[in-house]
Amino acid sequence: MAEEKLPTRNENYSEWYNQLILRAELADYAPVRGCMVVRPYGWSLWENIQQTLDRRFKETGHTNAAFPLFIPMSFLEKEKEHVEGFSPELAVVTIGGGEKLEEPLVVRPTSETIIGTMYAKWIKSYRDLPVLINQWGNVVRWEMRTRLFLRTLEFYWQEGHTAHATAEEAEEETRRMLGVYTDFAVNEAAVPVIPGRKSNTEKFAGAARSYTIEAMMGDTRALQAGTSHNLGQNFAKAFEIRFLDQANELQYCWTTSWGLSTRFIGAIIMTHGDDQGLLLPPRLAPIQAVIVPICRNDAERALVMPVVEKVRQQLAAFRIKVDDRTEVTPGFKFNDWELRGVPLRIEIGPKDVEKGSVVLARRDIPGKEGKRFASQDQLAAQVGALLDEIQANMLERARAFRDAHIFEPKDYADLKDIVQNGWALAWWCGSAECEAHIKDETRATTRCIPLDQPGGSGRCIYCGEPASEKVYFARAY
Amino acid sequence: MAEEKLPTRNENYSEWYNQLILRAELADYAPVRGCMVVRPYGWSLWENIQQTLDRRFKETGHTNAAFPLFIPMSFLEKEKEHVEGFSPELAVVTIGGGEKLEEPLVVRPTSETIIGTMYAKWIKSYRDLPVLINQWGNVVRWEMRTRLFLRTLEFYWQEGHTAHATAEEAEEETRRMLGVYTDFAVNEAAVPVIPGRKSNTEKFAGAARSYTIEAMMGDTRALQAGTSHNLGQNFAKAFEIRFLDQANELQYCWTTSWGLSTRFIGAIIMTHGDDQGLLLPPRLAPIQAVIVPICRNDAERALVMPVVEKVRQQLAAFRIKVDDRTEVTPGFKFNDWELRGVPLRIEIGPKDVEKGSVVLARRDIPGKEGKRFASQDQLAAQVGALLDEIQANMLERARAFRDAHIFEPKDYADLKDIVQNGWALAWWCGSAECEAHIKDETRATTRCIPLDQPGGSGRCIYCGEPASEKVYFARAY
Numbered sequence: 039m040a041e042e043k044l045p046t047r048n049e050n051y052s053e054w055y056n057q058l059i060l061r062a063e064l065a066d067y068a069p070v071r072g073c074m075v076v077r078p079y080g081w082s083l084w085e086n087i088q089q090t091l092d093r094r095f096k097e098t099g100h101t102n103a104a105f106p107l108f109i110p111m112s113f114l115e116k117e118k119e120h121v122e123g124f125s126p127e128l129a130v131v132t133i134g135g136g137e138k139l140e141e142p143l144v145v146r147p148t149s150e151t152i153i154g155t156m157y158a159k160w161i162k163s164y165r166d167l168p169v170l171i172n173q174w175g176n177v178v179r180w181e182m183r184t185r186l187f188l189r190t191l192e193f194y195w196q197e198g199h200t201a202h203a204t205a206e207e208a209e210e211e212t213r214r215m216l217g218v219y220t221d222f223a224v225n226e227a228a229v230p231v232i233p234g235r236k237s238n239t240e241k242f243a244g245a246a247r248s249y250t251i252e253a254m255m256g257d258t259r260a261l262q263a264g265t266s267h268n269l270g271q272n273f274a275k276a277f278e279i280r281f282l283d284q285a286n287e288l289q290y291c292w293t294t295s296w297g298l299s300t301r302f303i304g305a306i307i308m309t310h311g312d313d314q315g316l317l318l319p320p321r322l323a324p325i326q327a328v329i330v331p332i333c334r335n336d337a338e339r340a341l342v343m344p345v346v347e348k349v350r351q352q353l354a355a356f357r358i359k360v361d362d363r364t365e366v367t368p369g370f371k372f373n374d375w376e377l378r379g380v381p382l383r384i385e386i387g388p389k390d391v392e393k394g395s396v397v398l399a400r401r402d403i404p405g406k407e408g409k410r411f412a413s414q415d416q417l418a419a420q421v422g423a424l425l426d427e428i429q430a431n432m433l434e435r436a437r438a439f440r441d442a443h444i445f446e447p448k449d450y451a452d453l454k455d456i457v458q459n460g461w462a463l464a465w466w467c468g469s470a471e472c473e474a475h476i477k478d479e480t481r482a483t484t485r486c487i488p489l490d491q492p493g494g495s496g497r498c499i500y501c502g503e504p505a506s507e508k509v510y511f512a513r514a515y
Numbered sequence: 516m517a518e519e520k521l522p523t524r525n526e527n528y529s530e531w532y533n534q535l536i537l538r539a540e541l542a543d544y545a546p547v548r549g550c551m552v553v554r555p556y557g558w559s560l561w562e563n564i565q566q567t568l569d570r571r572f573k574e575t576g577h578t579n580a581a582f583p584l585f586i587p588m589s590f591l592e593k594e595k596e597h598v599e600g601f602s603p604e605l606a607v608v609t610i611g612g613g614e615k616l617e618e619p620l621v622v623r624p625t626s627e628t629i630i631g632t633m634y635a636k637w638i639k640s641y642r643d644l645p646v647l648i649n650q651w652g653n654v655v656r657w658e659m660r661t662r663l664f665l666r667t668l669e670f671y672w673q674e675g676h677t678a679h680a681t682a683e684e685a686e687e688e689t690r691r692m693l694g695v696y697t698d699f700a701v702n703e704a705a706v707p708v709i710p711g712r713k714s715n716t717e718k719f720a721g722a723a724r725s726y727t728i729e730a731m732m733g734d735t736r737a738l739q740a741g742t743s744h745n746l747g748q749n750f751a752k753a754f755e756i757r758f759l760d761q762a763n764e765l766q767y768c769w770t771t772s773w774g775l776s777t778r779f780i781g782a783i784i785m786t787h788g789d790d791q792g793l794l795l796p797p798r799l800a801p802i803q804a805v806i807v808p809i810c811r812n813d814a815e816r817a818l819v820m821p822v823v824e825k826v827r828q829q830l831a832a833f834r835i836k837v838d839d840r841t842e843v844t845p846g847f848k849f850n851d852w853e854l855r856g857v858p859l860r861i862e863i864g865p866k867d868v869e870k871g872s873v874v875l876a877r878r879d880i881p882g883k884e885g886k887r888f889a890s891q892d893q894l895a896a897q898v899g900a901l902l903d904e905i906q907a908n909m910l911e912r913a914r915a916f917r918d919a920h921i922f923e924p925k926d927y928a929d930l931k932d933i934v935q936n937g938w939a940l941a942w943w944c945g946s947a948e949c950e951a952h953i954k955d956e957t958r959a960t961t962r963c964i965p966l967d968q969p970g971g972s973g974r975c976i977y978c979g980e981p982a983s984e985k986v987y988f989a990r991a992y
Binding site for chain 2: 070073076081103104109130133159175178180182
């Protein structure tokens, strides 16, 4: 419950973010360094994200399974880039059942190695391919600087792991799942992400090629919101994942992995939140509409509550909350649910009872402009349409904000200026040196080489050498 | 796929169980001692269990949340019985990010301590009560002797944790959730469990009172299939979970916890499985009916497959699999799906195409007796009715088996005999000494003091002292 006002985003974006999460009761700090507790309101949002992603995974032929939390240290060491990437971040179990373990067990930071080991055992023939498995679970990365949702020691995610007979199929799968993430982000979360390829420097440890969806937050910083990796034959060779092809020859598989985590909740908060608090997209919101009875005394209450109940029943197809607390005022409730980002508020007072009306107040349009009377008749249809309108407006607004903060720099000086408060879309020669110089000098990294390229060619924004692709540079979370 | 025959249950019950799980691809051994991989078929069964339980939890007012995997060692030590119970089974993280940790972190064996810490922070007033939270997740107990699903180092479960203002409400909640488990077991899994109270010896470490649902496996051994604990004020006092009551006095809360795990999959296997393999209750089965086209050549295939597709579409409301493999025979497929426990098989051959019929073969009734022709018209209604019949028959059969193996012993010699191949329901004085003697001498433990008591009183089956309650003695998993 909001007693004090939130800091505004301009005052302190970072404090606005932290306070908002705590006050909206999305999450809390755990008594273990860098860990979070996802509270019921936040977890319910995650459950909605899970449901809608899981449906898409199943529609594209994937099934879920569960692989162990613990991975023998030696497994990680089998893929050289992988272990180099992850070893600084590992949590290690050295004692089990009171005894020192012979081989320490790593708490999974990601599961390519343990899943690769099982795939090597299960896959025999081309008839067993493709293997299309996803896992919902928790992973641990020992991060030093943590932020709620954005970067926590333990986080929740899904990780898809697939094995294929050909390089083409693996690339197709990698791109298909990038497409699934993009579709989810845009159409469910109203987060207008930009899909693209990661530079070699920024790709997953052990991948041949990584793709990402990048989102622009309310302070214009970029957030990597989901990734899909073509692992080539790197893990297949490290773990001996092989199959007999139709000519009865032994071949290495081509594998992929792709993941999206509770970090995405951070993306939703920072894409849509405002100085009043959170704003959740109707399709994912745990509460799509809150009904607030307006009554000053018991007599009014007796009048209003039966109508509240009738309206609640009419709206049974939606996720509805009735706030019938008597110890706080309607005004307090309005602020409370605005802070928590409920997209629609339905007010019902004695006059509404008289007139057969309700007041609908949109969270995305503050004040009088977002309020209107509606008849109690056919309220479900009206509410449904209004939620769709809010969803569309949120996407539109986020897209306009994003597009207003993307610039094509004339030269490197211009790029330096742009990344102070926006993204720079610029030609880049592809060299890690230019990328490193730009990072050192501006703190902006390459976010992605967007799939949607202008064609043609230009000159690298840093070194002036010929360049065939444009890339986004931005400061990132 | 089943190439060799399973061992029969009589030959070797334990090997039958292990082989069945591996061959039906429910789970596999992980390359980490005592851990399992739950494969897609097994996980899909667990997802169905989760869904039906989760619905019941939400209907009774609970919401989900997520608490950290890691618990500081010192937290466990705050509740004396709890740490004594769990300390031999702990996995301990001592290294994080390459550094030795100041305080080791335990991988949660259960979450009372970490959740208690958060409840102490969140709960201020009677208005905050009750707190009704559940968590779906993984926990780790360092078991020495492990069995797939029944006892693994890491397992998957849900753990509910609630806090209440009064002792009565806590007891009511504990019993309500025992009721939810009983209802789930009987009506979804067709496992006729017996709900009851655990003896003091058998109760949860730190509980005031534990309840359990006990199931009888196909070898008559008992399996504890879910538990619900009234924790009294033990954890509230250890973790300072307090609230201001309506008189503005500070009071300790009364808390409960309750859990059901992937162990329940073991209960389903051993309640319903037979020498042909698994038999899954239709309400939970990942595949409710498999359609097997019967065709000897391409001409027959061209005739049959369009009808198969039409039937599949008619049955869209069910979980259907079409087995259109061409590299194996129909007979092979029959065995394969029987092994995997699919409750209903639908055969479609050229003659069926001609006659507008299909063959329906029940998994619960082997051979000709379980087979019948059905018209392709209104097939969905027929399949729905048949699945209900199979579900009912499975429960009936399991109940008959259970009741045929429960006996009331005349005397202690009789009890010794009964527990060789059944459960003994006997008067017991309640003393831990009698319980320990019986366990030492027969390997049978007290399973539960059933809620359903005959009334009156009798003499303890062991010591002959007056006894007011009957208890089940049985050998257990």
